[in-house]
Amino acid sequence: MDILKITQPEALSQDVESDIEMSDNENEVTGNSLVTPGELVTDDPVWMKGHGTYFLDNKTYSSVAGSVSRVNRLLSVIPLRGRYQPETGDHVVGRITEVGPKRWKVDIGGKQDAVLMLGSVNLPGGVLRRKSESDELQMRNFLKEGDLLNAEVQSIFSNGSASLHTRSLKYGKLRNGIFLKVPSNLIIKSKNHSFDLPGNISIILGVNGYIWLYKTPSSGRKNNINASSNKAQASFDAKGGYNPGQGSVSITRLEEESSWEIYSDKNDPNITGSVRKNIASYYNIIKALSHGELGITEQRIIMGYEASLAYGNSGSLIEKEAMESICEDVLNSEKMRGDAS
Amino acid sequence: MSRLELYSPEGLRVDGRRWNELRRFDCRINTHPQSADGSSYVEQGNTKVICMVSGPKEPSNKSQQNSSGAVIEFNVSIASFSTTNRKKRSKNEKRTIELNTTLERTFEQSIIRKLYPRTTISVNLHVLAQDGGLLAALTNASTLALIDAGISMYDYISGISAGLHDISPLLDLNTLEESGMSFLTIGVVGNSEKLSLLLLEDKIPLDNLEDLLAIAIAGSHRIRDLMDQEVRRHANLRASKLVK
Numbered sequence: 063m064d065i066l067k068i069t070q071p072e073a074l075s076q077d078v079e080s081d082i083e084m085s086d087n088e089n090e091v092t093g094n095s096l097v098t099p100g101e102l103v104t105d106d107p108v109w110m111k112g113h114g115t116y117f118l119d120n121k122t123y124s125s126v127a128g129s130v131s132r133v134n135r136l137l138s139v140i141p142l143r144g145r146y147q148p149e150t151g152d153h154v155v156g157r158i159t160e161v162g163p164k165r166w167k168v169d170i171g172g173k174q175d176a177v178l179m180l181g182s183v184n185l186p187g188g189v190l191r192r193k194s195e196s197d198e199l200q201m202r203n204f205l206k207e208g209d210l211l212n213a214e215v216q217s218i219f220s221n222g223s224a225s226l227h228t229r230s231l232k233y234g235k236l237r238n239g240i241f242l243k244v245p246s247n248l249i250i251k252s253k254n255h256s257f258d259l260p261g262n263i264s265i266i267l268g269v270n271g272y273i274w275l276y277k278t279p280s281s282g283r284k285n286n287i288n289a290s291s292n293k294a295q296a297s298f299d300a301k302g303g304y305n306p307g308q309g310s311v312s313i314t315r316l317e318e319e320s321s322w323e324i325y326s327d328k329n330d331p332n333i334t335g336s337v338r339k340n341i342a343s344y345y346n347i348i349k350a351l352s353h354g355e356l357g358i359t360e361q362r363i364i365m366g367y368e369a370s371l372a373y374g375n376s377g378s379l380i381e382k383e384a385m386e387s388i389c390e391d392v393l394n395s396e397k398m399r400g401d402a403s
Numbered sequence: 404m405s406r407l408e409l410y411s412p413e414g415l416r417v418d419g420r421r422w423n424e425l426r427r428f429d430c431r432i433n434t435h436p437q438s439a440d441g442s443s444y445v446e447q448g449n450t451k452v453i454c455m456v457s458g459p460k461e462p463s464n465k466s467q468q469n470s471s472g473a474v475i476e477f478n479v480s481i482a483s484f485s486t487t488n489r490k491k492r493s494k495n496e497k498r499t500i501e502l503n504t505t506l507e508r509t510f511e512q513s514i515i516r517k518l519y520p521r522t523t524i525s526v527n528l529h530v531l532a533q534d535g536g537l538l539a540a541l542t543n544a545s546t547l548a549l550i551d552a553g554i555s556m557y558d559y560i561s562g563i564s565a566g567l568h569d570i571s572p573l574l575d576l577n578t579l580e581e582s583g584m585s586f587l588t589i590g591v592v593g594n595s596e597k598l599s600l601l602l603l604e605d606k607i608p609l610d611n612l613e614d615l616l617a618i619a620i621a622g623s624h625r626i627r628d629l630m631d632q633e634v635r636r637h638a639n640l641r642a643s644k645l646v647k
Contacts, residue, residue: 099557173458355641
């Protein structure tokens with residue numbers, strides 16, 4: 063029986079057909095080929111079935127639309143889109159949704175909320191001890207519903223949800239800034255996910271696509287020790303040369319740094335107009351990059367910022383043309399850099 | 404029965420189609436990238452539907468949690484301007500509830516629910532215009548949006564309606580035809596001949612049912628191919644952007 067159609071869209075079908083045939087004939091999976099749900103990926107039973115596939119009658123089918131990936135004998139299909147899938151070691155930004163017994167529930171944009179155990183946060187004052195019942199009772203004084211924090215994924219439970227920790231001074235409650243959400247697949251994983259940007263702004267690019275833009279802390283992370291008038295720290299510094307690695311903090315300093323202040327709800331009272339303006343432009347630049355579906359990196363944000371200086375008002379960046387021209391500028395300047403090096 | 408001639412002796416229907424012709428089928432995937440995990444837009448003739456999927460996400464209501472698999476919620480809202488006569492529709496209209504339940508039952512089979520324990524997948528469908536084949540269009544829109552959301556499914560579900568005029572089966576009915584004859588709506592699993600949805604609200608002689616199903620299944624396969632084309636078009640577009 064032949065089914066006809068009144069109007070036929072431009073046919074891509076030839077292309078599609080050849081794709082399927084190829085993988086069928088060769089009886090093995092081709093590198094970066096696209097598959098859609100229900101499509102036969104391979105009928106060779108030697109492959110191990112990974113994510114995005116299912117197995118029926120000795121045949122492996124795709125269950126999502128995406129590209130086939132092969133790692134040794136493991137065959138999986140990586141979906142084009144989808145929610146963030148936490149992995150151990152990811153630096154994420156999240157929002158507290160629930161305070162429960164000895165734990166917080168944190169929305170990190172994944173399929174399920176992550177948990178942050180009371181045991182995996184720093185106590186005010188930096189005392190290192192077991193958490194007692196009284197700590198449990200004042201959990202809401204540390205973090206309450208709606209608070210934003212950045213944390214690291216400590217482990218993944220068998221059902222796929224994540225457990226977080228904030229046992230470092232670079233993690234913890236977020237202040238002095240603005241929250242922004244982009245699709246998580248646009249964030250490119252790297253060694254470091256917090257950066258200082260030109261214009262006295264810092265950024266945390268959560269791997270989960272949650273971003274925090276904030277005023278660079280008045281005494282930058284490295285200078286913290288010098289800026290502080292604390293005598294103990296001064297002598298500590300006088301020992302000379304010993305400079306704790308960026309972000310990580312020695313136990314002695316942990317005590318002084320992590321007073322109740324790390325859980326304070328008060329914003330810095332002097333955030334100047336220019337800082338606010340810069341935050342707004344960065345916000346719009348990141349929105350523009352995500353509109354153009356460009357991967358978001360520190361360098362691209364800075365290039366976007368340079369491109370955005372041509373626009374007087376950061377509010378005008380939300381126009382569609384402006385967003386597209388920024389994306390183009392970023393790609394162009396990236397090409398130029400590529401040629402130069 | 405009706406004054407209008409639904410199927411002329413020359414073999415032409417009210418809108419000039421033959422018995423086995425589909426209406427124009429147009430679909431778009433990822434139409435609302437910022438506001439939903441997955442989204443789609445489907446036009447089947449003059450029936451127009453927007454679908455937005457959010458999830459898998461933490462259930463808003465603890466009691467809905469199911470540790471063995473995802474809970475799937477459908478929410479069809481029919482705009483009051485979707486028919487030729489403007490009509491205010493309440494959310495709890497029996498007809499809408501029935502549509503929700505039918506779609507839930509259909510997609511519970513197709514989504515690999517066990518991969519998403521303790522989560523909710525909510526599918527919001529907005530009907531902008533109706534001209535017959537509503538359930539079929541809703542099914543197609545949901546399939547596309549679920550694929551866009553990256554949710555694991557066994558296969559496409561493609562829906563189509565088909566009616567019986569006298570003894571001749573007609574494919575993909577519009578409102579006029581739907582009101583003048585008995586019809587069924589089916590949802591077919593991928594390129595197989597398996598049905599995951601079959602809705603028949605009036606009577607059809609058993610002898611004619613097989614013909615009717617055959618033509619409807621063939622029509623569904625065509626719809627599946629058209630949806631597949633759109634998914635691949637979008638996938639290629641996206642893949643070309645991601646490569647740096």
